[in-house]
Amino acid sequence: MMAYLKLKNITKMFGNQVTLNDISLDVNKGEFIALLGPSGCGKTTLLRILAGLETPTEGDVIIDNKVMTRAEPSGRNISMVFQSYALFPHLSVTENILFGLKARKLPKQEQQARLRDALKKVSLEPYKDKLPGQLSGGQRQRVALARAIVSHHPICLMDEPLSNLDAKLRAEMRSEIRALQQQLGLTVIYVTHDQVEAMSMADRIVLLNKGQIEQVGEPATLYQQPQTTFAAQFIGSPAMNIFQLQGDDVLTGVRPEHVMLKDSGLPGRVKKTDYHGDSTLVFVEIENNQTVCLKIDDFKSFAKDEPVFIQWRVEDSFEFDPVSFKRRNQPKPLNIATN
Numbered sequence: 001m002m003a004y005l006k007l008k009n010i011t012k013m014f015g016n017q018v019t020l021n022d023i024s025l026d027v028n029k030g031e032f033i034a035l036l037g038p039s040g041c042g043k044t045t046l047l048r049i050l051a052g053l054e055t056p057t058e059g060d061v062i063i064d065n066k067v068m069t070r071a072e073p074s075g076r077n078i079s080m081v082f083q084s085y086a087l088f089p090h091l092s093v094t095e096n097i098l099f100g101l102k103a104r105k106l107p108k109q110e111q112q113a114r115l116r117d118a119l120k121k122v123s124l125e126p127y128k129d130k131l132p133g134q135l136s137g138g139q140r141q142r143v144a145l146a147r148a149i150v151s152h153h154p155i156c157l158m159d160e161p162l163s164n165l166d167a168k169l170r171a172e173m174r175s176e177i178r179a180l181q182q183q184l185g186l187t188v189i190y191v192t193h194d195q196v197e198a199m200s201m202a203d204r205i206v207l208l209n210k211g212q213i214e215q216v217g218e219p220a221t222l223y224q225q226p227q228t229t230f231a232a233q234f235i236g237s238p239a240m241n242i243f244q245l246q247g248d249d250v251l252t253g254v255r256p257e258h259v260m261l262k263d264s265g266l267p268g269r270v271k272k273t274d275y276h277g278d279s280t281l282v283f284v285e286i287e288n289n290q291t292v293c294l295k296i297d298d299f300k301s302f303a304k305d306e307p308v309f310i311q312w313r314v315e316d317s318f319e320f321d322p323v324s325f326k327r328r329n330q331p332k333p334l335n336i337a338t339n
């Protein structure tokens with residue numbers, strides 16, 4: 001199958017600075033892709049290149065078999081939902097939603113039909129005459145989504161659309177956006193620095209680091225088969241422990257949820273605990289001033305510097321090269337629940 005959206009060897013320079021380095025990616029129709037990475041890794045720049053707000057220094061953007069690298073944003077069949085909701089404060093919800101369609105001079109009847117449909121999909125019917133200032137953050141976000149829905153554009157670009165919302169609303173909107181995307185068959189490219197958002201929403205995650213693709217894969221693949229220490233520590237919270245044991249020529253990686261307290265094993269001393277309600281994080285100092293974090297069920301307390309022993313199962317650990325930071329041992333088979 002030919003990819004619906006294709007990035008071919010995209011490089012972007014700002015002056016001498018390489019912001020994006022040889023990015024290639026195939027996106028299928030109806031796929032939800034999360035562009036994930038730390039601040040400054042180039043996520044927004046890549047999204048802007050897709051939108052046509054920025055031109056790559058090298059490489060091409062291909063949409064539905066057409067080279068669009070230099071096409072105007074309006075000619076790309078793309079809708080955008082950005083961080084700041086970009087609503088007009090003096091226009092009502094209805095007028096905000098219809099703004100793009102009016103500019104496209106769509107017949108009035110068609111506009112009204114699409115409006116009714118979109119208001120229903122995002123549950124904003126009772127608010128259609130309100131101004132953005134009279135709405136909550138989540139409602140404003142839904143107005144922005146409704147605007148993308150009425151456009152009937154099959155590709156939707158989102159840049160940190162939930163970052164202004166509180167934690168509870170963010171979790172709700174995550175599932176709402178995902179449900180809408182599937183219902184409408186939208187192809188979504190979603191920029192976020194929040195790995196939980198990427199893990200819970202995306203079909204595939206594109207992990208970016210310093211302008212390069214670090215790893216691309218399904219959320220479970222990134223969690224269970226990270227190919228570099230960067231991927232291993234960016235996905236999962238708290239981050240994977242990575243340490244070097246005396247006499248080893250490899251770095252060992254093991255997730256906090258896979259380290260256990262035992263009667264024997266690697267010795268260490270408890271330096272700190274963080275109580276999280278359903279679990280406790282225990283920070284244990286091991287040889288050479290390295291710290292290993294354990295995530296254990298329920299509440300446990302420790303004396304300061306209490307000596308303990310830790311263990312993990314070999315099959316739960318990873319080996320990384322101490323020079324290249326790439327994964328050394330063979331990938332384990334994926335463990336995905338089937339029902």
Ligand code: ATP
Nearest residue numbers: 014015019037038039040041042043044045046193
């Ligand atoms: P954040 O999550 O903080 O928004 P990001 O991953 O989206 O980060 P970008 O906004 O794409 O990162 O920026 C990547 C790099 O490119 C940064 O170092 C930034 O300073 C630089 N950059 C972006 N736009 C321009 C520009 N117009 N001129 C010069 N440098 C730029």
